[in-house]
Amino acid sequence: MLLEENSLFWKVLPFLENKFTVAIVSSCVCLFLLICIWVLYVKRHYSPVRSKILIVGRSGEDEQPGSGKSTLYHVLRTGKAPKFQSVTSMVPNEGTFIPRGSKTLKEANFVDFPGNERLKTELEDQVLHAKVIIYVLDVSRLETEIRKEAISVYNIFKLLKKRNRKAIPILIFCNKIDLCESFPLDKVRQILGEEILKYQREVAPSGGDESVLATNIDSLLACSQYVVSFESGSAAQGVVEPVIHFLDRI
Amino acid sequence: MIDLFVIFTRGGFVLFYDALIHTEGRPIDRLIRSVLLVDKAGLGQLSYGNFTVKWTLSNQHGLVFAVVFPRRLPISYANVLLEQTKDSFCKRFKELLQDEYQLLTTDFYQAFARDFQKILRNSEDGDLELPQPVEEEEKNRRGHKKEPQNTPIVQKQQAGDHHTKQEAKYQSHSETQTQNGTEEEDEQERIRRNIEKLKLKKMKKPESKRHDSLQTKKDETLSTSRGKKNTGKLSDKLSKQEAKALDYSLINSNQDEEESQVNQKIESLRSHFIPQVEEDEKSNSDSESFTEWEKEEEEFKGTNGTSLERKFSGTLLSRGVLSFFKGLTTKKELTKEDLEPVLNKFRDTLITKNVASDIAQRLCDSVGLTLQGNKLDTFGSVSRIIRNALEISVARMLTPRQSDDLVADIVNKRRETGKPFVIVFCGVNGVGKSTTLAKVCYYLQSNDLKVMIAACDTFRAGAVEQLRIHARCLNVELFEKGYAKDPSSVASDAIHYASEKNVDVLLVDTAGRMQDNEPLMKALAKLVNLNKPDRVFFVGEALVGNDAVDQLLKFNDALIDNQNTNKPREIDGIILTKFDSIDDKVGAAVSMVYSTNIPIVFVGVGQTYVDLKKMNISWFVKALLR
Numbered sequence: 001m002l003l004e005e006n007s008l009f010w011k012v013l014p015f016l017e018n019k020f021t022v023a024i025v026s027s028c029v030c031l032f033l034l035i036c037i038w039v040l041y042v043k044r045h046y047s048p049v050r051s052k053i054l055i056v057g058r059s060g061e062d063e064q065p066g067s068g069k070s071t072l073y074h075v076l077r078t079g080k081a082p083k084f085q086s087v088t089s090m091v092p093n094e095g096t097f098i099p100r101g102s103k104t105l106k107e108a109n110f111v112d113f114p115g116n117e118r119l120k121t122e123l124e125d126q127v128l129h130a131k132v133i134i135y136v137l138d139v140s141r142l143e144t145e146i147r148k149e150a151i152s153v154y155n156i157f158k159l160l161k162k163r164n165r166k167a168i169p170i171l172i173f174c175n176k177i178d179l180c181e182s183f184p185l186d187k188v189r190q191i192l193g194e195e196i197l198k199y200q201r202e203v204a205p206s207g208g209d210e211s212v213l214a215t216n217i218d219s220l221l222a223c224s225q226y227v228v229s230f231e232s233g234s235a236a237q238g239v240v241e242p243v244i245h246f247l248d249r250i
Numbered sequence: 251m252i253d254l255f256v257i258f259t260r261g262g263f264v265l266f267y268d269a270l271i272h273t274e275g276r277p278i279d280r281l282i283r284s285v286l287l288v289d290k291a292g293l294g295q296l297s298y299g300n301f302t303v304k305w306t307l308s309n310q311h312g313l314v315f316a317v318v319f320p321r322r323l324p325i326s327y328a329n330v331l332l333e334q335t336k337d338s339f340c341k342r343f344k345e346l347l348q349d350e351y352q353l354l355t356t357d358f359y360q361a362f363a364r365d366f367q368k369i370l371r372n373s374e375d376g377d378l379e380l381p382q383p384v385e386e387e388e389k390n391r392r393g394h395k396k397e398p399q400n401t402p403i404v405q406k407q408q409a410g411d412h413h414t415k416q417e418a419k420y421q422s423h424s425e426t427q428t429q430n431g432t433e434e435e436d437e438q439e440r441i442r443r444n445i446e447k448l449k450l451k452k453m454k455k456p457e458s459k460r461h462d463s464l465q466t467k468k469d470e471t472l473s474t475s476r477g478k479k480n481t482g483k484l485s486d487k488l489s490k491q492e493a494k495a496l497d498y499s500l501i502n503s504n505q506d507e508e509e510s511q512v513n514q515k516i517e518s519l520r521s522h523f524i525p526q527v528e529e530d531e532k533s534n535s536d537s538e539s540f541t542e543w544e545k546e547e548e549e550f551k552g553t554n555g556t557s558l559e560r561k562f563s564g565t566l567l568s569r570g571v572l573s574f575f576k577g578l579t580t581k582k583e584l585t586k587e588d589l590e591p592v593l594n595k596f597r598d599t600l601i602t603k604n605v606a607s608d609i610a611q612r613l614c615d616s617v618g619l620t621l622q623g624n625k626l627d628t629f630g631s632v633s634r635i636i637r638n639a640l641e642i643s644v645a646r647m648l649t650p651r652q653s654d655d656l657v658a659d660i661v662n663k664r665r666e667t668g669k670p671f672v673i674v675f676c677g678v679n680g681v682g683k684s685t686t687l688a689k690v691c692y693y694l695q696s697n698d699l700k701v702m703i704a705a706c707d708t709f710r711a712g713a714v715e716q717l718r719i720h721a722r723c724l725n726v727e728l729f730e731k732g733y734a735k736d737p738s739s740v741a742s743d744a745i746h747y748a749s750e751k752n753v754d755v756l757l758v759d760t761a762g763r764m765q766d767n768e769p770l771m772k773a774l775a776k777l778v779n780l781n782k783p784d785r786v787f788f789v790g791e792a793l794v795g796n797d798a799v800d801q802l803l804k805f806n807d808a809l810i811d812n813q814n815t816n817k818p819r820e821i822d823g824i825i826l827t828k829f830d831s832i833d834d835k836v837g838a839a840v841s842m843v844y845s846t847n848i849p850i851v852f853v854g855v856g857q858t859y860v861d862l863k864k865m866n867i868s869w870f871v872k873a874l875l876r
Binding site for chain 1: 261
């Protein structure tokens with residue numbers, strides 16, 4: 001019943017007696033297998049391109065340490081803070097792993113990108129391909145460095161404004177909370193937002209119309225291209241649960 | 251005596267940190283920022299404050315070894331110590347260094363402290379020779395690094411003796427283990443277990459290292475950028491009427507009668523220098539003045555952002571196949587011998603592009619140093635790897651450290667202090683200071699700022715008249731005190747006048763001077779010292795070759811030397827003129843930025859007021875390495 005007289009199978013069979021056709025068929029099969037292997041390989045290695053979780057922030061200057069990007073990466077990777085204070089990164093730290101201390105999260109590709117301004121052009125590329133952005137902010141020096149932080153956050157917002165895909169979540173991680181008096185997140189949100197609004201008014205004349213992102217803090221921090229949330233913790237003390245909760249939520 | 255010994259990864263994690271005394275001011279961060287990130291690794295050592303830092307790279311594992319010692323007590327064994335430690339460390343933790351997780355979790359300090367102390371003591375005694383590679387094969391594979399010059403001479407027998415001792419030390423960990431304390435023993439045990447585990451893992455899956463995605467993406471961005479656009483036209487034949495307008499002897503003789511006529515001429519001049527289109531769209535204040543390049547840049551970014559992904563998936567096919575085979579084949583390690591001929595070729599290319607010869611040499615040296623020991627794919631070529639490394643390092647070098655938005659800074663200062671923002675232009679004769687000043691003036695005007703020009707060139711005949719023409723064309727006020735006055739007093743008068751008139755920006759034009767002219771340089775330093783300008787811009791020609799560095803360094807040094815203050819003003823930015831006349835010989839910019847780290851603020855690309863552009867780094871890099 002399965003193999004009737006005129007089914008395809010019986011038609012093909014005589015061809016297989018010819019050695020030449022056998023050679024062709026077998027090579028076709030081999031090629032097919034190769035392609036399959038390659039497709040699997042590509043899938044494994046190139047699919048996470050748009051699933052990067054990008055850790056950015058400002059680099060340290062002169063005598064000051066950085067905002068703690070590498071330390072955060074270290075804690076997420078290994079579950080504990082590094083033994084020695086890290087130094088300025090020259091290349092991104094990149095790894096695919098499940099953050100320590102999380103049960104529900106899937107494996108994700110984390111990129112800790114150096115904050116040094118000389119790598120700005122490379123950073124822009126990374127920002128455009130990120131799934132989630134974690135901006136590490138040094139709260140202990142927020143008041144003295146507010147303008148620089150605002151400029152750096154503003155530049156990321158501006159980059160994201162240009163692309164028209166679904167909104168990506170941004171977490172502003174207020175790091176080094178252990179080094180300063182209690183700093184309510186609302187206050188951080190308020191002063192950072194105000195500084196960004198102030199800065200965008202200043203650059204508006206030379207930057208053209210698109211340099212004005214929003215007119216009030218609420219629309220600045222949540223729009224169709226990104227949604228900003230705030231959390232606080234201390235990477236150097238190993239307190240990064242807020243980051244993991246945040247990653248859990250999205 | 252050393253102060254500090256650090257081993258860290260290029261990613262910024264410190265693996266080993268042995269501080270003998272507390273060091274102020276984070277010397278390691280300084281090393282990274284001012285040397286390693288800008289590709290000056292060829293320098294050999296960095297002196298800063300009270301410290302001197304020496305370092306060596308292990309590119310195979312992405313590690314940096316650095317030693318810090320007091321500047322006044324230089325140690326002769328620094329190189330020996332670094333090479334020794336590097337060799338010992340890399341050999342011992344070879345397996346661990348390849349796995350990122352192990353790299354981060356292992357306590358290298360615990361495991362390595364004793365060994366390090368031994369090496370340190372030995373090298374302090376000066377009886378340690380560089381380790382001889384155990385086998386010839388090993389040497390070839392590791393790409394042995396250069397020998398330090400100050401290796402102590404040891405008698406042959408002694409060396410041999412020591413050699414065997416060392417071998418024994420590395421080969422049998424267990425022997426040393428028994429001597430160590432229990433804690434360290436645990437750590438050693440754990441590390442050994444990890445190594446075993448890793449070996450097992452490795453046997454299961456052959457190496458298939460993930461291709462550095464950042465690198466490939468960088469390639470792509472660079473390949474999408476477009477070629478050079480032709481720059482402004484050079485059509486400035488003076489008509490008879492215009493020539494008359496410039497003839498000041500005529501105007502002065504019967505000024506009253508011809509006032510209206512002069513105005514008419516000015517009008518015609520204005521229409522010559524400011525293209526009609528711009529005039530129409532001047533109301534549309536912002537970006538129109540920055541047309542071409544900005545637009546190009548935007549286009550470039552557009553391709554970068556939105557359609558890059560599409561392209562990415564398109565090239566995925568070809569790249570996927572290639573990297574699949576890449577994963578299968580073995581990788582070759584780059585040695586100095588491999589790199590040298592290709593690097594020489596690149597150095598020659600750089601020199602033909604007008605880069606100063608010693609700068610080109612230094613740039614190539616440090617690129618070579620950072621590439622030594624890297625893995626080369628079977629399908630990759632040395633020249634491509636070097637080209638990529640050079641492209642990245644030049645792009646990094648030219649990217650300014652801070653965001654350099656001049657207008658934002660001006661607005662900020664005006665709001666905070668209410669005083670005018672003072673910009674001083676200095677440079678060698680005939681590079682186009684006054685013209686550039688007029689261009690900057692036009693740029694600031696189109697950003698709705700009130701500008702005033704101060705003519706502090708009280709030296710060259712006709713300088714004030716030249717500025718007066720520009721001032722009339724641009725409709726700005728000119729502050730002048732005639733000739734043979736002290737320029738610094740003219741400038742300070744101008745600043746007073748400007749604050750009275752509520753001017754936003756005061757542009758100060760100075761006389762052109764050769765960098766070797768001592769009295770004139772002193773005068774410039776005095777001007778800067780007295781008036782404390784907010785910005786000092788150096789105007790330089792893009793046409794110069796080897797002289798570029800000399801000019802800029804001497805100007806900067808003269809400024810610093812002739813100011814009797816603790817915090818002397820330096821040059822804040824470079825404006826490169828005549829950029830349209832050099833085609834792709836863009837090397838002067840590289841020479842200037844590499845030697846001083848001063849950012850390029852603007853480039854002048856033509857004769858009209860709008861021909862002042864911001865630097866397009868990606869185009870620049872392409873032109874340089876074409």
